[in-house]
Amino acid sequence: MARRRGEIPLLIAMAYRAMTDELHARLDAQGREPLRPAHGYTFRFLLGHDDAMSVDLAEHLGVTKQAASKIVAELEGWGYVERRPHPHDGRARVVGLTAKGLAYVEEADRMWGEAEDRWAAIIGEERLDRLHDDLLGYVEAAGDRAALRPVW
Amino acid sequence: MARRRGEIPLLIAMAYRAMTDELHARLDAQGREPLRPAHGYTFRFLLGHDDAMSVDLAEHLGVTKQAASKIVAELEGWGYVERRPHPHDGRARVVGLTAKGLAYVEEADRMWGEAEDRWAAIIGEERLDRLHDDLLGYVEAAGDRAALRPVW
DNA sequence: CCATAAAGTAAACGCGGTTGACCATTTCGT
DNA sequence: ACGAAATGGTCAACCGCGTTTACTTTATGG
Numbered sequence: 094m095a096r097r098r099g100e101i102p103l104l105i106a107m108a109y110r111a112m113t114d115e116l117h118a119r120l121d122a123q124g125r126e127p128l129r130p131a132h133g134y135t136f137r138f139l140l141g142h143d144d145a146m147s148v149d150l151a152e153h154l155g156v157t158k159q160a161a162s163k164i165v166a167e168l169e170g171w172g173y174v175e176r177r178p179h180p181h182d183g184r185a186r187v188v189g190l191t192a193k194g195l196a197y198v199e200e201a202d203r204m205w206g207e208a209e210d211r212w213a214a215i216i217g218e219e220r221l222d223r224l225h226d227d228l229l230g231y232v233e234a235a236g237d238r239a240a241l242r243p244v245w
Numbered sequence: 246m247a248r249r250r251g252e253i254p255l256l257i258a259m260a261y262r263a264m265t266d267e268l269h270a271r272l273d274a275q276g277r278e279p280l281r282p283a284h285g286y287t288f289r290f291l292l293g294h295d296d297a298m299s300v301d302l303a304e305h306l307g308v309t310k311q312a313a314s315k316i317v318a319e320l321e322g323w324g325y326v327e328r329r330p331h332p333h334d335g336r337a338r339v340v341g342l343t344a345k346g347l348a349y350v351e352e353a354d355r356m357w358g359e360a361e362d363r364w365a366a367i368i369g370e371e372r373l374d375r376l377h378d379d380l381l382g383y384v385e386a387a388g389d390r391a392a393l394r395p396v397w
Numbered sequence: 398c399c400a401t402a403a404a405g406t407a408a409a410c411g412c413g414g415t416t417g418a419c420c421a422t423t424t425c426g427t
Numbered sequence: 428a429c430g431a432a433a434t435g436g437t438c439a440a441c442c443g444c445g446t447t448t449a450c451t452t453t454a455t456g457g
Contacts, residue, residue, distance in 0.1 A: 099357030104380035109261045111387035184404040205251030225248045228256035235263035336435040
């Protein structure tokens with residue numbers, strides 16, 4: 094297919110939009126709390142950082158520590174995360190996923206997996222593998238810029 | 246490379262984030278008005294819809310007509326778009342890009358093109374072509390869900 | 398030790414969207 | 428053709444979610 098220069102970023106934006114749309118439609122149908130992308134990104138961050146503090150989350154999401162603190166408080170109220178005192182630092186609190194939070198991530202992964210399957214049905218598994226590698230190549234080259242965080 | 250199921254959507258999110266980040270950093274450096282992604286999406290929509298009304302833009306962006314109207318008013322104030330009375334409908338106003346608006350889209354396309362070039366340097370032109378086709382395949386299958394609009 | 402930095406909290410504000418009410422014009426049903 | 432409903436647009440009030448500003452408490456390092 095002919096490719097106009099500069100078209101790929103637009104396609105990425107559209108694909109991203111379509112996929113998140115689909116996920117959130119399914120989440121709504123489950124009658125969950127109104128989770129936003131920032132919440133999902135929070136869960137993923139906590140998964141990979143065992144003794145994370147609010148301030149670490151703030152840096153990862155690219156927001157102020159107050160905003161991160163609000164997000165954590167909200168998620169704590171819903172039972173997705175919990176805060177414990179930091180073992181060595183009296184000022185700090187450690188944020189961690191609860192069983193409910195972990196279950197959400199697994200559920201989301203299943204849904205993303207299904208989206209992938211539908212994609213695979215269109216272009217095939219091998220091309221999906223290459224797509225994965227190509228995306229990974231770009232993301233790794235982008236470094237910190239490619240953090241998993243909200244767009245605006 | 247090994248691929249975890251459900252990983253691709255996350256990579257798309259990261260790639261999207263990295264690319265928009267890069268574009269907006271460049272726009273800031275140009276000393277432009279503080280254009281947001283919704284503005285860019287507005288320009289693209291106007292490009293493809295010659296006699297669009299605010300209400301059409303609202304539907305495209307997935308916001309209320311009041312919000313779309315605010316966006317148009319703001320862009321009009323900055324000189325990127327103009328509003329003219331609708332030829333056949335006394336209630337309506339037709340929104341169109343000005344020369345400045347058109348120039349912005351061309352500038353953005355150049356920047357996206359450069360982002361593509363850097364990507365091509367990593368994975369090669371042929372793979373970029375396939376990436377384009379694969380993304381297009383997904384986006385076309387997603388239909389209306391894959392509109393070019395903000396994510397949340 | 399004491400000055401500075403760092404984690405967290407609280408309150409006021411601001412931006413960008415929605416909701417609700419309304420006007421003017423157009424379209425539709427009978 | 429005429430009245431009712433629908434449509435494009437605007438205005439004002441509100442609200443969610445982030446920032447700014449200010450402060451408290453605990454660590455850290457000359």
